[in-house]
Amino acid sequence: MMLDYLAYAALAIVIVLLLSAAIRILREYERGVIFTLGRFTGVKGPGLFILIPVVQQMVKVDLRVMVQEVPPQDVISRDNVSVKVNAVLYFRIIDPERAIIKVGNYMVATSQLAQTTLRSVLGKHELDEMLAERDRLSADIQEILDQQTDAWGIKVTTVEIKDVDLNETMVRAIAKQAEAERLRRAKVINAMGEQQAAEKLVEAGHVLAQEPLAMQLRYFAALHDIAGERSSTVVFPLPMNLLDHLSPRTGATRL
Template identity: 80%
Template sequence: MIIGYVAYLAAALVVVMFLSAAIRILREYQRGVVFTLGRFTGVKGPGLIILIPFVQQMVKVDLRVVVQDVPPQDVISRDNVSVKVNAVLYFRIVDAERAVIQVEDFMTATNQLAQTTLRSVLGKHELDEMLAERDKLNSDIQEILDQRTDAWGIKVSDVEIKHVDLNENMVRAIAKQAEAERLRRAKVINADGEQQAAAKLVEAGKMLAEAPQAMQLRYFEALHDIAGERSSTVVFPVPMDLLGHFIKQPGEER
């Protein structure tokens, strides 16, 4: 009798072990790559998956977007400036079969490929382009990575350059360049203002030349404007034609 109970217990234990080895549950974002006696037989999931123990094996694959930090890379730009650049990589698996079979470790492979592509692409551009045209550089890197990882069943959705670090000497040089550029713009703006003012003065001079009385009115207006300044001595020229009314001419009587 005891032997019978032991036999039943052993049988139940075998069934439990069999079911625990055979039953798999995959979440909505997971897929299972199934191998039967070492050969690929299909991709299953999500939900309840039943495997034949010791005959079939399954490799789980996560289909969610993976965010990887690309370590800082030493890059020499086209204008021979040494910088350190790091980036963020966004990708996901679109073909679980190729991601498991075609590459040993798709995470490491993608990260290493991102590092080499980052150095290769940025090395073709000047420092000013790295700082001012990040969107274009991000697009170029993403396109190259997406093409090269397509054979692994991986879709690179985005690449974002995070930091472009410069040494102190280069930072000071860029600051001097920016200061010189601002001074140049200030001088150009000042020269444009002088040119416009000169053009207006020429136009005003032509208008005053057509009416000499207007010049006298301008003299009086200027004298009125400075009349309130009592702290200084004002020397004001008087037009000769105005004095002509007070000077006695030969043959005239006062």
Template identity: 70%
Template sequence: MNEMISSMNISIAASLLLVLALILSMFRILREYERGVVFLLGRFYKVKGPGLIILIPVVQQMVRVDLRTVVMDVPSQDVISRDNVSVRVNAVLYFRVVDPQKAIINVEDFLDATSQLAQTTLRSVLGQHELDEMLANRDMLNADIQQILDAHTDIWGIKVANVEIKHVDLNETMIRAIARQAEAERERRAKVIHALGEKEASQKLVEAAHTLSEEPNALLLRYMQTLTEVAGENTKTIVFPLPMELLTGLSKHWSQLQQVIKQQTDETNKQ
């Protein structure tokens, strides 16, 4: 008799524990950044959350989905550019789930699927550009990759917010070739700037020559100013070219002076 009572007590206790477990399994708590995709007998029922969620045991199942932005590191990819240069490129991807229903139903594992798609898209897009574009136009390439990923992941309920190319790794031979190219480019720019300076200087000299030719005395003043500047230096010997125009001007003045002296002499003799 005691054994029967003992077995009944054990059965009642087990039943109570089972009922308690079922009651506890009915309640789920979802955080503010979580949503629950609820299935009723295997069919989609609704998206619930956040807060306290009540589920019917056995009949309903729930899958949690995190709505926070995911920062995914895209592994380094071997890329051959359009000008046949082999490089290794890695990037970082920022995305988040905007539709939990699509993220759970339309794709098996949206995290892995997004990662694989990002790697493929990175190789495909960068392979269509030359090495110089990869190094100089990263913003344009980031925008192209982000647009392609966003269009493909829309059916999965995922929004790609941003894509950033982190590193473009080159081998030593290519680095030396780029350095030589940059050096040649700097020399070319230096020669062009020097030529432009010579051109502008020659134009200014022509304008100055036209200005001085309009007034002969201006050339004489400029000559005297240059002599003053040279005389201020600590030099014992000064070799300075004498313009023919200056001699012409001096000869004219000397002739005029001789005529004046002759006229005064003639007037004196007459008196």
């Protein structure tokens, strides 16, 4: 009787172990790639399903968007400037079968491919483009990565270039270049202002030449401005023809 009890207990334990090994539950964002005697037989999940112990094996795959940081890469730009560039890669698995069967380790493969693509794409552009057009370069890298990882069942959704680091010598050179550019613009603006002022003075001269009385009014305005200033004695030349307009006109000339 005791032996029968022990046999039933052992059988119950074996059944429980088999069921625990056979019953699998996957979350909504998980899928299981099933292999039966080493051959691919399908993808299961989410929810509850049963595996045949020993005969079937499962590889679990996460379908959520994964974030992977691309370590800093030494890049030589098209204008021969050495910089360090790092980025962030966002991707997700859209075909669990290909992600497991077509590539040995999709995480490592995607990371290595991102590093080589980053160096290849940025090396074709000048430093100014790397600094000013990050969005366009990130889109180019994302498109290339998405095309190459499609065979692995991976969709690259976003690539973001984080930092473009320069050495101190290059930073100082760029600062000098920016300062020289600001000085150049200031000189150009100043020259344009002088040119416009000269053009307006020429126009004013033409107007005053056509109307002598306007010249006299301008003369009086200048005297008024000088009188308002705190100054000592001011010697201001008085044109003789101005007195002709101020003296009374007579019909006869004195002899």
